[in-house]
Amino acid sequence: MEPSNLIAAILGPTLFVVATSEALNFRIWKDVPPTVVTLNGLVLFVAGLVIVALHNLWVADWRVLITLSGWLLVAVGAWRQYLPMATQAKPGPVAYAGLGALTLLGAVLAWFGWSAL
Known part of the structure; x- marks a missing residue:
């Protein structure tokens, strides 16, 4: 499997699940403590850096x-x-609309990633 397909096979379903679960559970972010937001940012930042580096x-x-x-x-x-x-x-x-765009992006990447198997 090509590196692009491998990354897409991981990133695609992740984006799809995260975006749809956020849309279904929007209320959980209403009163989230800043510490959780910072930790979430750290995870997103590191994941983005790994993708950009590779x-x-x-x-x-x-x-x-x-x-x-x-x-x-990263941003x-x-x-x-x-x-x-x-x-x-x-x-x-x-x-x-943003979550819908991320869901669509996840579906497209998942298709490209998993169709190469």
């Missing part, structure tokens, strides 16, 4: 989605670490 490919095909996902994770992880007391996203059209 797969920083800027190509004109589906593999660039992995690279963009890695950089997005969101850093944001959550620097601003753990910031207001969390509230349920609404923008939040659900």
Whole structure:
């Protein structure tokens, strides 16, 4: 299996499950302590750095989605670490559109990753 397919086979289902579970359980982030936000940011940041370090490919095909996902994770992880007391996203059209986009991205990456098996 190619490295891109392997990363997609892991990242795709992860994004899909995280985005759908967040959409279904939005209320859990309402009163989350800043410590949890910081820890969440650390996990996202490290995961993003691993992806970027192993797969920083800027190509004109589906593999660039992995690279963009890695950089997005780095940015969101850093944001959550620097601003753990910031207001969390509230349920609404923008939040659900973002989660829908992450769900779709996860499904696409999962398809590319697992179809190569």
